[in-house]
Amino acid sequence: MKKLPRRDKMKIYGDLLSILNETSSEKIVLTRIQLKLNVPFDRLKTYIAEVKELGLIQDETSLKLTNKGKQYLREYKKVLDFINQMGLTYQ
Amino acid sequence: MEDIALILVEAVSAIICFFLLWFMIKPYRVTGESRYIGLPLGFAFLGASYVFMGLSLYFESFRFVEEIKWLQLFTEAYAFAFLATMYFFSKKPSERSRLWLNLIYAGLVFAAVISYLVVFEDPVFALPIYKTVQEYFKIFNIICLAYISFYTLRSHASNPDPKTIWIPFAYLLLSFSQYSFLIWSIDSSYAAYIGAHFLRLAFLVIFLFVSYRAFYVPLEKPRKMETSNEETAA
Numbered sequence: 001m002k003k004l005p006r007r008d009k010m011k012i013y014g015d016l017l018s019i020l021n022e023t024s025s026e027k028i029v030l031t032r033i034q035l036k037l038n039v040p041f042d043r044l045k046t047y048i049a050e051v052k053e054l055g056l057i058q059d060e061t062s063l064k065l066t067n068k069g070k071q072y073l074r075e076y077k078k079v080l081d082f083i084n085q086m087g088l089t090y091q
Numbered sequence: 092m093e094d095i096a097l098i099l100v101e102a103v104s105a106i107i108c109f110f111l112l113w114f115m116i117k118p119y120r121v122t123g124e125s126r127y128i129g130l131p132l133g134f135a136f137l138g139a140s141y142v143f144m145g146l147s148l149y150f151e152s153f154r155f156v157e158e159i160k161w162l163q164l165f166t167e168a169y170a171f172a173f174l175a176t177m178y179f180f181s182k183k184p185s186e187r188s189r190l191w192l193n194l195i196y197a198g199l200v201f202a203a204v205i206s207y208l209v210v211f212e213d214p215v216f217a218l219p220i221y222k223t224v225q226e227y228f229k230i231f232n233i234i235c236l237a238y239i240s241f242y243t244l245r246s247h248a249s250n251p252d253p254k255t256i257w258i259p260f261a262y263l264l265l266s267f268s269q270y271s272f273l274i275w276s277i278d279s280s281y282a283a284y285i286g287a288h289f290l291r292l293a294f295l296v297i298f299l300f301v302s303y304r305a306f307y308v309p310l311e312k313p314r315k316m317e318t319s320n321e322e323t324a325a
Binding site: 011076079 | 114117118121122123124127130177178181182242243244246247250252254255257258259301302304305306
């Protein structure tokens, strides 16, 4: 089985915010997010607490993105797109 | 008149290069990955090399004009070395490769400082003939750029997207530009010299276009996401 490359926190935060942004707030199920993000459940909880502390999500129950979170996600996606266009990869 | 045009081309190239720096530093600032530092470093050195070239053309009778020409030669080579190193290590984010990358970057910076000192310490280290060394440096630049072009082209081939073809094309133009400079250095062909400047400007314009599109043209996906959020809220 091919081993997945290790992700840094920036990538995990970006992926988490992206998943939260794509999921409607009524349908949020943590286990589904955990599967999509591919991290253990306890670590998912830690990441959620961390992005909350950074002010990127409103609270740990609704998991709605704040304006700061949306802005971060937009910048993050633009940079990823730029990295991709430059012929580089971000794992 | 020709000199003024060439100085203008060098000035425009340097301005575009330093403007591109602002975009090139973003991957490093957002991700915090040291492997992307080669991108801004490469463009900073490239911009500095155009400044040195412009200065050497402007101050033709200046006392240190030969030294400035040498600085330009070194600086340009370091720019391509930084870019090639970054592409070489861009797919290997392991601890060992990170260590190698940092060592190489540190080595390049150290070599840059030493070479700049050597240029101004003429009595201790007698410099070889500029023209011959210039040809070797151009060959080194072409090798670095050929590797980068091949790498970016392979990256495009593995994930075909119309947006990703521009950068390998731009790097190819820059390698042709270096090749034209080499031809000019060997047989003093004026057409090759002018062509090299045009190709270099084309490279910079493509990079400006790609950077502008990446950061200022809205992505398609977020628009869809916003729509889905609005639907949810409704």
